[in-house]
Amino acid sequence: MAPLSGITILDLTHVLAGPFCATILADLGAHVIKVERPSTGDDTRAFPPFTNGESAYFAALNAGKRSIALDLKAEADRQIFEALLARADVLLENYRPGVMERLGYGWQDLQSRLPRLIYGAVSGFGHSGPEAGKPAYDMVVQARGGVMSITGEEGGPPVRVGASLGDIVAGMYLAQGVLAALYDRSRTGLGAKIDISMLDCQLAIQEHSIAITTATGIPPGRTGARHPTITPFSTYRAADGFFVIAAGNDALFARLCAALGHPGWATDPRFASNAARCEHVALLKRLIEAVTLGAPCAEWIATLDAAGVPTGRVQDMAEVLRDPQLLARNMVVPVAARPGGPAFTAAGNPIKMSTLPDLRQRGPAPALDADRAAILGWLSGPPEGAS
Amino acid sequence: MAPLSGITILDLTHVLAGPFCATILADLGAHVIKVERPSTGDDTRAFPPFTNGESAYFAALNAGKRSIALDLKAEADRQIFEALLARADVLLENYRPGVMERLGYGWQDLQSRLPRLIYGAVSGFGHSGPEAGKPAYDMVVQARGGVMSITGEEGGPPVRVGASLGDIVAGMYLAQGVLAALYDRSRTGLGAKIDISMLDCQLAIQEHSIAITTATGIPPGRTGARHPTITPFSTYRAADGFFVIAAGNDALFARLCAALGHPGWATDPRFASNAARCEHVALLKRLIEAVTLGAPCAEWIATLDAAGVPTGRVQDMAEVLRDPQLLARNMVVPVAARPGGPAFTAAGNPIKMSTLPDLRQRGPAPALDADRAAILGWLSGPPEGAS
CATH class of the missing domain: 3.30.1540.10 (formyl-coa transferase, domain 3)
Incomplete structure (x- = not known):
C-alpha cells in the first residue's frame, strides 16, 4: 500500500502551484478530486501546446486526477461540495485570501464543523501582512524574492529562471505542510490550516545569498554560469x-x-x-x-x-528526455490516453520509496467533469475511503 | 505541540541538500542531531562568508540543530551511533551509494534490526541506474537536468540559476518522502527507505518545458526575463x-x-x-x-x-531582506548567538501552520561536537522521546 493510500484530496486549485502540490500527494498514493469551474475548468486546459486540441501542459500536470465541475455559488453544487468535504482528508485552495470565507468555506467555519480536515492554501503573498490578498504571478515573486537579481550574465540584466520556480517551490512547501499535518492528525485527531505564500518560499530557497548579504553588507550579483567563489x-x-x-x-x-x-x-x-x-x-x-x-x-x-x-x-530538454540515467529511474513516463484522446509525456515521481511501487505510467488527465457520475456514486456509497 | 514534536532525526548529511531537508523537518518540530566527522565536521563550516571566524552559511543552514562528532569506523563511536539509531525515527545520509553498506549501516541491515526506522538518502544520481554512485554537484545537475538550457538571454549562453536549485529541490523532495513515511508508519508501524536523486528532481520541476518538447518536438530555448508565450x-x-x-x-x-x-x-x-x-x-x-x-x-x-x-x-537581496511583506510574515529571522559568538540571519519557516507557532528566532548553530555530553546523557536516560 502506498504511503498515502486511502487519503482523499479535494482540490480547488488551478494553474500550477496547487495542482503541482496535488500531484506530489497523488504520486504518494492519495486520491485527488479536482473541483473545477463549470464550462471552462482549470485555466491550463487552454494553455499551449496542444495535441489534438488538448493541452499537453494540463495533461502532464493533472494526470491521474479525477474531475468534477461545481459552481460553489449554486445550491445543488454546494450540497455536493459539502458531501465531498465530509469525506475529504485535505482541502487545497489557491484563491485570493477572503474568497473562501465569502463562499462560506473559510477555515474558521470548516474547522468547527470538520475538525479532522486539513486545509492547505497557497497564494501570492499569504494570508497575513500588508499585501495579503494581492494577486501574484510566478515572475512577480521571482523578481520580488531576489532569485532574478542573482541569475543572468555578469553585467547583464536580471533573468527569469526558465522553470516556474515561484509556483513550483510554493507547491512543494504546501505538500510538506499537508504531509506534516497528516502525520500530526494521526496522533491528535485534529486537522490544521497551512498558509503558503509564494513570496515567502522564494526567500526560503536563498541559502548563500542571505549569508553573503548579511555577513558582508553587499548583495551578490549575477555571474552567468560561473560559481561566484569557486574556480573552475x-x-x-x-x-x-x-x-x-x-x-x-x-x-x-x-x-x-x-x-x-x-x-x-x-x-x-x-x-x-x-x-x-x-x-x-x-x-x-x-x-x-x-x-x-x-x-x-x-x-x-x-x-x-x-x-x-x-x-x-x-x-x-530533448536531450534530457533521452538521458539514460533518467530513463533508468522511470523519470520520463507516458500519460495514458483517454479513449480516442492523445497520449502525453510527463515527469515521473522523484520520490523513490521502498513502500511505493515506482510510477511507470500516469493515468489520463480527466476531461472536465468527466468523473461526476463516479464521484456522486462514491458519495452515496458506504463512508469508508475513496473509491 | 508542533506537528513533528517528539521526532528525532539522526542526520549524517553535509553541505546543502541533506541539511536543507533536516532544517525543514526541524522547523516542523523535529529534533535534529547532526553527526559530523571529527576535527573538521561539515564542509560548510569552512564556507565563506565568515563573521568572527564562523561561517554565516553554516550558521544559517544548521541553526537550532545539535552536533556530535563521531568516527563511524571507530568502535567506541560506533557504539554511540548504534544507541542513537535505536532512538532515532529518521536517519538521513548523502554519501555516495555503497558507503553506508560498507560501514555496516545499509538499509537492508538496518531495516531488519530497526523496522520502524525511516532511512532517507539523497545523492547526485540516486541508488539505481547506470550512473548510481557517481558524485554530482549542484551545477552538474542544473546542466544535465535542462534548467540551464532555458535560463539566460535570448541568443546568449546558458546561465546557472543563482540559487542552488539542484540541492534545494532534492532536499525538499527528501523531506516530502520522510513526511509521507512518518504518516504511513503511524498506520503500519514500519519505516521505509527513500532514495532521492538530485538529477531526477531537476526533471520533476520542469512542467512546461516537457510539454513543449514532447508536443512540438522542439525544446524551448532561452528568453531572458520574458515569458516565452505571453506578452507583456x-x-x-x-x-x-x-x-x-x-x-x-x-x-x-x-x-x-x-x-x-x-x-x-x-x-x-x-x-x-x-x-x-x-x-x-x-x-x-x-x-x-x-x-x-x-x-x-x-x-x-x-x-x-x-x-x-x-x-x-x-x-x-538587500532589498529582499527589508521587504515589508516578508518581514510581516517572519521570513527574515535572527540566528541567536552562542555565548561569545556572533549572531547571524536566516530565512524563516515558509510553512505557516495553525498547529505550529511561527518561528521568530532560530537557535544558534552548534559548534562541532558541542552537544556530545548532552546527547550521551540523553542516551543513558529513559527511552521516551528526545530531550
Whole structure:
C-alpha cells in the first residue's frame, strides 16, 4: 500500500502551484478530486501546446486526477461540495485570501464543523501582512524574492529562471505542510490550516545569498554560469555545445589539468590556489576553452569522468528526455490516453520509496467533469475511503 | 505541540541538500542531531562568508540543530551511533551509494534490526541506474537536468540559476518522502527507505518545458526575463532599476496601456491580441520602456498596483531582506548567538501552520561536537522521546 493510500484530496486549485502540490500527494498514493469551474475548468486546459486540441501542459500536470465541475455559488453544487468535504482528508485552495470565507468555506467555519480536515492554501503573498490578498504571478515573486537579481550574465540584466520556480517551490512547501499535518492528525485527531505564500518560499530557497548579504553588507550579483567563489566551476564550450566542469578543490584542479594535457597549470602561481584561480578566472576560462573547443562534449565528459572530475553536458530538454540515467529511474513516463484522446509525456515521481511501487505510467488527465457520475456514486456509497 | 514534536532525526548529511531537508523537518518540530566527522565536521563550516571566524552559511543552514562528532569506523563511536539509531525515527545520509553498506549501516541491515526506522538518502544520481554512485554537484545537475538550457538571454549562453536549485529541490523532495513515511508508519508501524536523486528532481520541476518538447518536438530555448508565450510579461527598465509587468490577457493589457498614458496601444492592431503582441514583442518593449524610463520603479509599481496590473520590483537581496511583506510574515529571522559568538540571519519557516507557532528566532548553530555530553546523557536516560 502506498504511503498515502486511502487519503482523499479535494482540490480547488488551478494553474500550477496547487495542482503541482496535488500531484506530489497523488504520486504518494492519495486520491485527488479536482473541483473545477463549470464550462471552462482549470485555466491550463487552454494553455499551449496542444495535441489534438488538448493541452499537453494540463495533461502532464493533472494526470491521474479525477474531475468534477461545481459552481460553489449554486445550491445543488454546494450540497455536493459539502458531501465531498465530509469525506475529504485535505482541502487545497489557491484563491485570493477572503474568497473562501465569502463562499462560506473559510477555515474558521470548516474547522468547527470538520475538525479532522486539513486545509492547505497557497497564494501570492499569504494570508497575513500588508499585501495579503494581492494577486501574484510566478515572475512577480521571482523578481520580488531576489532569485532574478542573482541569475543572468555578469553585467547583464536580471533573468527569469526558465522553470516556474515561484509556483513550483510554493507547491512543494504546501505538500510538506499537508504531509506534516497528516502525520500530526494521526496522533491528535485534529486537522490544521497551512498558509503558503509564494513570496515567502522564494526567500526560503536563498541559502548563500542571505549569508553573503548579511555577513558582508553587499548583495551578490549575477555571474552567468560561473560559481561566484569557486574556480573552475562553470560551463565551458566544446566543439558542439556547452558542458560543466566542477573542480571544487586543488586536487580536482590538478586532475583536470592533467586530463586536458596541461599538468603545468596546476603549479602555475596564477592558478595554484582557488583564490588565485578566482582572480584569474577569465584567463583560465580562455585557456581551458582553447583546449575544449577542439573536441565534442561527449569526448570531454568521458575524459573527465575517467579522471574523476565532476562534469556533465548542458542538455536541452530533448536531450534530457533521452538521458539514460533518467530513463533508468522511470523519470520520463507516458500519460495514458483517454479513449480516442492523445497520449502525453510527463515527469515521473522523484520520490523513490521502498513502500511505493515506482510510477511507470500516469493515468489520463480527466476531461472536465468527466468523473461526476463516479464521484456522486462514491458519495452515496458506504463512508469508508475513496473509491 | 508542533506537528513533528517528539521526532528525532539522526542526520549524517553535509553541505546543502541533506541539511536543507533536516532544517525543514526541524522547523516542523523535529529534533535534529547532526553527526559530523571529527576535527573538521561539515564542509560548510569552512564556507565563506565568515563573521568572527564562523561561517554565516553554516550558521544559517544548521541553526537550532545539535552536533556530535563521531568516527563511524571507530568502535567506541560506533557504539554511540548504534544507541542513537535505536532512538532515532529518521536517519538521513548523502554519501555516495555503497558507503553506508560498507560501514555496516545499509538499509537492508538496518531495516531488519530497526523496522520502524525511516532511512532517507539523497545523492547526485540516486541508488539505481547506470550512473548510481557517481558524485554530482549542484551545477552538474542544473546542466544535465535542462534548467540551464532555458535560463539566460535570448541568443546568449546558458546561465546557472543563482540559487542552488539542484540541492534545494532534492532536499525538499527528501523531506516530502520522510513526511509521507512518518504518516504511513503511524498506520503500519514500519519505516521505509527513500532514495532521492538530485538529477531526477531537476526533471520533476520542469512542467512546461516537457510539454513543449514532447508536443512540438522542439525544446524551448532561452528568453531572458520574458515569458516565452505571453506578452507583456517581462522585466522593464525604470529610471532606477528593473521591475516586472505581468499583463497576461487583453483586459490587463488595456489597463496597463491606460496606466502608462497610451490607451490607444490596446486597439493598435499590432498589439490587439496576445499573438500580435508576441509577434511585436521587441517593439512593444521599446514603447513601454520609453515611458517607464521616465520615473522610478516605486512610482510605476504604485501606478500599476492601483490599476490592478500585477507588478513588482526586481529586488536585490538587500532589498529582499527589508521587504515589508516578508518581514510581516517572519521570513527574515535572527540566528541567536552562542555565548561569545556572533549572531547571524536566516530565512524563516515558509510553512505557516495553525498547529505550529511561527518561528521568530532560530537557535544558534552548534559548534562541532558541542552537544556530545548532552546527547550521551540523553542516551543513558529513559527511552521516551528526545530531550
